[in-house]
Amino acid sequence: MIAEAGAGDLIEEHGCIYLYKSERGGEAAARDAAFREKHGVKLERLSAQEVRDLEPHLAPLYRGGIWFKDAYVIASPERLARLLARAIVSRGGQFIAGVACDLRVEGMSAVIRANDKVLSADRVVIAAGAWSRELAAKVGDHVLLDTERGYHVLFPQARELLTRPACYPEHGFYMTPMADGLRAAGTVELGGLEAPANWKRTMMIRKAVKTLVPSAGEGTSEWMGFRPSMPDSLPVIGSSPRTDRVIYAFGHGHLGVTMAGITGQLVSELVTCARTSLDIDPLRSDRTL
Ligand SMILES: Cc1cc2nc3c(=O)[nH]c(=O)nc-3n(C[C@H](O)[C@H](O)[C@H](O)COP(=O)(O)OP(=O)(O)OC[C@H]3O[C@@H](n4cnc5c(N)ncnc54)[C@H](O)[C@@H]3O)c2cc1C
Structure with missing residues (x-):
């Protein structure tokens, strides 16, 4: 789909590296690496000199690292989303902007109310990230x-x-080197959807980047994002247990971009009532947690 959308030049394939500073960190990295290798992940162990050769602008605080060779970067997720959207529209798809505030199943249809519009469809996919819980509740499903x-x-x-x-x-x-600059992003805060952002976290990121990449300069464009997370770190992908008119695709936590392709494939299989290419029973919305 990336190729079809003409977005191939947004993909940068240089892998990614995890670094460690202490002997203890090295031991933990070695355990993780062995586990990942057992599951087919391609990686290479790096000495401090090898890290320096790969990334000379990193402050030499590391004792070594692990290079994950198959990881790749999407240089601009926004541009990728726009190109995919354009490809969908060119094939007859339509985007209707609005906030879905109600969802009901009426006979053979799923009906969505969004602002002043009412949309009726054979099937509806709820993929509203961290906000999906409320929409699932409209059809009686309570997801954690x-x-x-x-x-x-x-x-x-x-x-x-x-x-x-x-x-x-x-x-x-x-x-992460991106189209617009070096993106420093992460940390985990359990603060819900309503609490104001805690900008002490971005101050902490700025301070750490100064230490880790001393020539990075000043940071701009701060934001806080909402990862949609389930207690067992698995997404919810599948039909509502109450009705196959409503399909869920949310809860991807830290890996929603990484898992977007396979999620899209599974959802298209569910929508067309095809056999899913993976066993998605462990991802059902009413699993025991
Ligand atoms: C700082 C940070 C760094 C990250 N880095 C990575 C990474 O490197 N790799 C990776 O794979 N993942 C990463 N993630 C995680 C990734 O961003 C999420 O897993 C992913 O965005 C989830 O995708 P989604 O489509 O389910 O939800 P979202 O991206 O949150 O999209 C949901 C959309 O639904 C809309 N919406 C909500 N409610 C309604 C409604 N009622 N009606 C209409 N629309 C609605 C929202 O406005 C939003 O546009 C990162 C997340 C953060 C915060």
Whole structure:
């Protein structure tokens, strides 16, 4: 779909690196690496010198790292979304902007009310991220969806300083070279959908980036985002247990972009009543948690 949408040049394939500073961090990284390798993840262990050769602008605070070779970056998720949307419209799809505030099943149809519009369809897909809980409740499904809030700071002058995403797990955020600059984003805050943002978190990210990439310059464009998270870290993908007119696709937590492709495929299979290409029973909305 990326290729069909003409978005291939947004994909940058240089893997990503996890770094560690202490012997203890190295031991934890080695355990993680062994586990991941067992599950087919391609990776390479790096000495401090090898990290330096790959990323000379990182302050040499590391003892070593792990290079995940298959990871790739979408240089601009916004541009990708726009190109995918354009491809959908060119094939006859339609976008109708509005806030869905009611959802009902009437006979053979699912009916959505959004602002002053009423839309009726054979099937409705609820993919409203952290806000999906309320919509699922409209058809009587109670899901334990919450939000893990994360924070972002962009360093516009630092685009060229890293070739691939780098992170120290102990700092809780990634530094990723994107089209607009170096994106430092991450941390986890359990603060719900309503509480104001806590900008101390972005101050902490700014301070840490100064230490980790000393020439990164000043950060701009701060934001807080709502990861839609389930208690067991698995998404909800599948029909409502009450009606196959309503299909759920939310709760992807930290990995919603990573899992977007497979989620889209599964949803298209559900909508067309085809056999799903994965067993999605563990992802049902009424699973025991
Ligand atoms: C700081 C940060 C860094 C991240 N980094 C990564 C990463 O590197 N890789 C990765 O894979 N994932 C990452 N994630 C996670 C990823 O962003 C989420 O998992 C993903 O956005 C979830 O996608 P979604 O479509 O389910 O929800 P969202 O992206 O939240 O989209 C839901 C949409 O539904 C709309 N909506 C809500 N309610 C209604 C309604 N009633 N009517 C109409 N529309 C509605 C919202 O406005 C929103 O546009 C990161 C998240 C954060 C916060």
